[in-house]
Amino acid sequence: MKPVKEKPTDQVAWEQVAEYLRKTLDQDELTHCMRCGFCLPACPTYRETGLEQASPRGRIALMKAVADGIIEPDTAFADQMNLCLGCRACETACPAGVQYGRVLEQARAGIALREPSSRIVRGLRKLFFEHLFPHQHRLRMLGWGLALYRRSGLRWLVRRSGLMRLFPEHLREMEAVMPSASFKGVRERLGGILRPEGAPRGRVGLFRGCIMDVLFTETNCNTARLLVKAGYEVVIPDKQRCCGALHAHAGEEEAAKRLARDNIVAFRDAKVDWIVSNAGGCGAMLVEYVHHFQGDVLMEEDARWFSERVRDISQLVADGIDDLPLKRLEHRVTYQDSCHLRNGMRVTEPRDILRRMPGMTYVELFESDRCCGSAGIYNLTHPEMSKQILDEKMIHVKNTQADILVTSNPGCLLQMKWGIRRAGLEHRMRAVHLADLLMEAVE
Numbered sequence: 001m002k003p004v005k006e007k008p009t010d011q012v013a014w015e016q017v018a019e020y021l022r023k024t025l026d027q028d029e030l031t032h033c034m035r036c037g038f039c040l041p042a043c044p045t046y047r048e049t050g051l052e053q054a055s056p057r058g059r060i061a062l063m064k065a066v067a068d069g070i071i072e073p074d075t076a077f078a079d080q081m082n083l084c085l086g087c088r089a090c091e092t093a094c095p096a097g098v099q100y101g102r103v104l105e106q107a108r109a110g111i112a113l114r115e116p117s118s119r120i121v122r123g124l125r126k127l128f129f130e131h132l133f134p135h136q137h138r139l140r141m142l143g144w145g146l147a148l149y150r151r152s153g154l155r156w157l158v159r160r161s162g163l164m165r166l167f168p169e170h171l172r173e174m175e176a177v178m179p180s181a182s183f184k185g186v187r188e189r190l191g192g193i194l195r196p197e198g199a200p201r202g203r204v205g206l207f208r209g210c211i212m213d214v215l216f217t218e219t220n221c222n223t224a225r226l227l228v229k230a231g232y233e234v235v236i237p238d239k240q241r242c243c244g245a246l247h248a249h250a251g252e253e254e255a256a257k258r259l260a261r262d263n264i265v266a267f268r269d270a271k272v273d274w275i276v277s278n279a280g281g282c283g284a285m286l287v288e289y290v291h292h293f294q295g296d297v298l299m300e301e302d303a304r305w306f307s308e309r310v311r312d313i314s315q316l317v318a319d320g321i322d323d324l325p326l327k328r329l330e331h332r333v334t335y336q337d338s339c340h341l342r343n344g345m346r347v348t349e350p351r352d353i354l355r356r357m358p359g360m361t362y363v364e365l366f367e368s369d370r371c372c373g374s375a376g377i378y379n380l381t382h383p384e385m386s387k388q389i390l391d392e393k394m395i396h397v398k399n400t401q402a403d404i405l406v407t408s409n410p411g412c413l414l415q416m417k418w419g420i421r422r423a424g425l426e427h428r429m430r431a432v433h434l435a436d437l438l439m440e441a442v443e
């Protein structure tokens with residue numbers, strides 16, 4: 001794929017987007033689609049709208065029509081591409097093996113040449129993609145700010161003063177379930193290297209993520225501790241950065257590649273056997289670095305080295321779970337898949353782990369493989385669709401009668417916390433990350 005051009009300051013015309021898409025959309029991939037429709041029942045946006053254009057098959061048909069020069073892209077085309085959650089459930093359902101996620105990213109890269117028309121979306125994109133995620137120290141500052149907001153009593157004051165009423169309902173609700181941000185990330189708390197007792201089973205590089213390390217630092221610490229308990233030496237490279245998933249999914253291909261390049265170098269220099277992630281969204285992106293550098297003579301080999309070593313925390317823990325000193329936890333537990341963990345990384349171990357934990361009664365959640373509506377910043381950019389999907393999900397969650405809902409991605413975890421609150425289930429259920437639950441059980 002050709003590099004994305006610099007964004008001009010004035011608005012790019014749709015004809016230029018069309019030209020770019022005709023050059024970059026993978027025609028082979030689009031032609032693989034047999035129009036069979038097997039993907040339709042798996043697609044949340046199709047299920048909610050019943051519209052062909054909001055289905056994977058419909059979106060592929062739209063992309064193909066643009067690539068063939070039959071239609072010009074326009075706002076309606078962009079809306080359909082942006083309405084997609086990027087959950088990739090369609091890929092798992094597709095008998096032809098269409099790599100939908102990849103063509104979606106290509107389509108979004110073309111659309112991203114134009115500035116979004118909505119001021120809110122434009123502002124959010126700029127804030128997250130340019131000013132926040134690529135800069136570890138800014139994320140740390142954000143962590144400081146958020147922690148201060150909570151601990152100084154400012155949050156209480158904002159709530160009491162009614163200021164929160166100025167924000168849309170979904171933002172108010174989400175603020176209420178936001179975990180406490182941390183002053184320090186996992187590396188600042190635990191140091192750069194952690195060693196197990198005895199000879200290590202291997203050397204693991206911990207990918208700490210951006211949001212994960214600010215809002216879920218304790219989960220990152222538990223992940224590192226768990227790996228040490230399981231007998232691994234853990235390294236937390238200082239020079240690592242955001243994985244770039246949100247950038248890639250939003251069409252910011254060049255920014256995503258810059259971040260990927262830094263991460264590859266950081267972990268190669270650390271000479272690790274595995275690169276471990278505890279967030280489905282990050283893990284799926286890390287696995288795909290190799291595709292982002294296809295044909296790049298300088299980076300392709302290193303990117304392959306990197307991608308082949310990426311594992312989810314559950315995969316390494318499942319290997320050594322019988323050696324972990326786990327005490328009995330008497331709970332009824334259910335599991336919500338992270339789309340990218342399931343459809344991107346094809347990870348199945350979390351369920352095995354939950355079934356094998358002493359004292360746990362595992363109950364399968366109906367349609368646990370269906371997206372929860374979080375999808376990166378989708379719940380901020382498309383709150384109505386996100387809420388619709390979430391509320392449906394919570395009906396099934398309630399039916400499990402579980403008291404613990406496990407998931408393995410920060411976005412899904414926040415969405416589940418939000419869902420539990422929306423469904424009024426806080427008194428009898430909590431949402432936790434798999435690593436945190438395992439550490440609760442470690443004696």
Ligand code: SF4
Binds near residue numbers: 034035036060096097
């Ligand atoms: S299941 Fe695959 S081949 Fe069939 S319509 Fe969907 S994307 Fe196309």
Ligand code: SF4
Binds near residue numbers: 044045055083091
């Ligand atoms: S990625 Fe998810 S929302 Fe998008 S078309 Fe595929 S199934 Fe539908």
